[in-house]
Amino acid sequence: MNGSEAEKDYLQSYQPGDYPSVALTADLVVFAVSGGVLQVALVRRGSHPFKGQLALPGGFVGPMESADDAAHRELAEETGLDLGHLPVHIEQLATYSAPLRDPRMRVVSVAHLVLLATDGTLPDVTGGSDAADAGWYPVYEILTGKRTSLAFDHSLILLEGLNRLAGKMEYTTVGSQLLPGEFTLTQLRTVYEAVWNAPMAPGNFTRKMTPQLEDTGKKTRAAAGGAPAALFRATEGHIHPPLARPRGQ
Amino acid sequence: MNGSEAEKDYLQSYQPGDYPSVALTADLVVFAVSGGVLQVALVRRGSHPFKGQLALPGGFVGPMESADDAAHRELAEETGLDLGHLPVHIEQLATYSAPLRDPRMRVVSVAHLVLLATDGTLPDVTGGSDAADAGWYPVYEILTGKRTSLAFDHSLILLEGLNRLAGKMEYTTVGSQLLPGEFTLTQLRTVYEAVWNAPMAPGNFTRKMTPQLEDTGKKTRAAAGGAPAALFRATEGHIHPPLARPRGQ
DNA sequence: TAAATAGTGTCTGTAAGACAGTATAAA
DNA sequence: TTTATACTGTCTTACAGACACTATTTA
Numbered sequence: 075m076n077g078s079e080a081e082k083d084y085l086q087s088y089q090p091g092d093y094p095s096v097a098l099t100a101d102l103v104v105f106a107v108s109g110g111v112l113q114v115a116l117v118r119r120g121s122h123p124f125k126g127q128l129a130l131p132g133g134f135v136g137p138m139e140s141a142d143d144a145a146h147r148e149l150a151e152e153t154g155l156d157l158g159h160l161p162v163h164i165e166q167l168a169t170y171s172a173p174l175r176d177p178r179m180r181v182v183s184v185a186h187l188v189l190l191a192t193d194g195t196l197p198d199v200t201g202g203s204d205a206a207d208a209g210w211y212p213v214y215e216i217l218t219g220k221r222t223s224l225a226f227d228h229s230l231i232l233l234e235g236l237n238r239l240a241g242k243m244e245y246t247t248v249g250s251q252l253l254p255g256e257f258t259l260t261q262l263r264t265v266y267e268a269v270w271n272a273p274m275a276p277g278n279f280t281r282k283m284t285p286q287l288e289d290t291g292k293k294t295r296a297a298a299g300g301a302p303a304a305l306f307r308a309t310e311g312h313i314h315p316p317l318a319r320p321r322g323q
Numbered sequence: 324m325n326g327s328e329a330e331k332d333y334l335q336s337y338q339p340g341d342y343p344s345v346a347l348t349a350d351l352v353v354f355a356v357s358g359g360v361l362q363v364a365l366v367r368r369g370s371h372p373f374k375g376q377l378a379l380p381g382g383f384v385g386p387m388e389s390a391d392d393a394a395h396r397e398l399a400e401e402t403g404l405d406l407g408h409l410p411v412h413i414e415q416l417a418t419y420s421a422p423l424r425d426p427r428m429r430v431v432s433v434a435h436l437v438l439l440a441t442d443g444t445l446p447d448v449t450g451g452s453d454a455a456d457a458g459w460y461p462v463y464e465i466l467t468g469k470r471t472s473l474a475f476d477h478s479l480i481l482l483e484g485l486n487r488l489a490g491k492m493e494y495t496t497v498g499s500q501l502l503p504g505e506f507t508l509t510q511l512r513t514v515y516e517a518v519w520n521a522p523m524a525p526g527n528f529t530r531k532m533t534p535q536l537e538d539t540g541k542k543t544r545a546a547a548g549g550a551p552a553a554l555f556r557a558t559e560g561h562i563h564p565p566l567a568r569p570r571g572q
Numbered sequence: 573t574a575a576a577t578a579g580t581g582t583c584t585g586t587a588a589g590a591c592a593g594t595a596t597a598a599a
Numbered sequence: 600t601t602t603a604t605a606c607t608g609t610c611t612t613a614c615a616g617a618c619a620c621t622a623t624t625t626a
Contacts, residue, residue, distance in 0.1 A: 094383055141431075169433050299599075300603045526578095550576085550623035551623070567616090
């Protein structure tokens with residue numbers, strides 16, 4: 075079928091088979107911070123193609139679901155998390171539609187960026203039925219190829235997901251979505267350092283971020299040595315001018 | 324078919340009919356600036372649903388095309404422009420996949436943002452076979468509903484396209500993609516004022532933008548009254564800190 | 573010469589970056 | 600008391616915003 079025939083059908087009425095059809099999946103780039111390192115949830119493929127390689131979790135978009143609906147459902151299935159009780163940030167990242175990106179058939183993937191709020195303890199990734207095992211992997215090690223590359227075009231998707239998050243953290247407080255509802259400035263700074271893979275000056279970070287956050291009035295019980303820290307909540311305000319990202323990363 | 328059956332098929336082998344399939348289209352948000360006003364290319368639908376209403380141009384993604392390929396092809400078909408000879412900026416915007424967004428069948432649209440370089444003269448929009456007439460419409464008038472609303476969810480897509488462009492112009496020189504290869508600072512300021520729908524102070528605009536651009540050394544022949552202006556070319560550098568967008572828009 | 577536009581200079585206030593110093597609490 | 604962390608103060612430099620002023624060209 076050529077382009078003009080397709081447009082004619084689009085115009086008049088749809089006849090099954092008269093238009094190109096594709097299988098649609100929702101793929102997830104799930105980030106969390108643990109041990110001061112940015113981690114991504116990956117599953118290991120149990121079947122061909124790319125058998126044995128790591129891949130992003132994902133699955134088909136159902137007949138009566140939007141891609142975003144499917145992303146929420148997949149997240150619940152892959153992590154076993156009850157999303158009703160866990161703060162989670164999900165946003166659409168981009169759509170990947172190269173004709174031969176899956177060698178078996180035409181599969182178009184709508185990738186989603188997911189930020190999991192944790193206190194440093196990562197939830198289990200159970201994987202789907204197509205995953206022999208699944209877990210958390212350090213993003214910068216995956217991307218620098220210290221481990222094997224990802225299946226399909228998932229390395230590219232992961233890279234674009236990291237770039238989206240890193241860029242958005244310059245001018246929003248979206249990084250706080252990787253932390254519990256109440257957090258200290260040091261925790262938030264740790265998130266920035268993990269995502270940007272670069273150290274931040276504590277004093278200036280405090281001065282810049284404090285007016286962007288809501289002070290709960292509460293304080294932490296101090297850890298071994300050090301003063302108790304104030305607890306903050308996220309607000310939706312944009313940071314203007316943005317936080318400067320250290321050069322060279 | 325439920326989710327787990329779909330995943331099992333995804334794993335093992337694809338059987339046509341065992342997975343949900345969708346029709347995929349590439350829709351275009353084509354922007355150009357003319358007369359100091361941001362314009363968008365729209366076609367008028369000649370058939371149901373939404374017969375007679377304005378819509379974004381677009382069409383099916385072919386079996387061996389990516390969505391981005393299809394966007395390029397559609398742009399050439401709808402505008403009759405030879406893209407090989409015209410500088411055009413195309414980037415993916417977002418994917419719209421609500422199950423009932425097209426009442427006829429499941430259609431998923433990958434929207435693209437297109438910036439057309441013009442010297443103020445807008446090219447003809449020929450429209451597809453499903454468009455009775457087609458042309459350029461002022462974006463802010465369309466969005467404020469002074470004219471009729473757009474077909475399908477195209478008003479939302481247009482709004483998100485505008486927000487993407489307006490936001491990106493704060494920290495990049497992408498706005499220069501709406502101008503010929505060489506342009507004056509006044510032309511570029513006019514683009515900013517059209518997209519942001521707000522006036523900019525000429526002197527400060529010059530001081531902020533000049534280091535972001537490449538000076539060609541050439542000058543314009545002066546218009547009626549006024550001095551000749553220097554001609555610049557775009558560079559890829561990011562603007563840091565970003566240009567502040569006037570409040571209240 | 574008048575008018576219109578291009579571009580620069582100047583002043584002020586804000587804040588980023590660097591870093592020293594103080595406060596708080598646990599070991 | 601020592602140590603580790605949290606947070607504030609200070610100094611310098613940079614630059615955005617406001618706006619006046621000069622330069623250049625056409626009518």
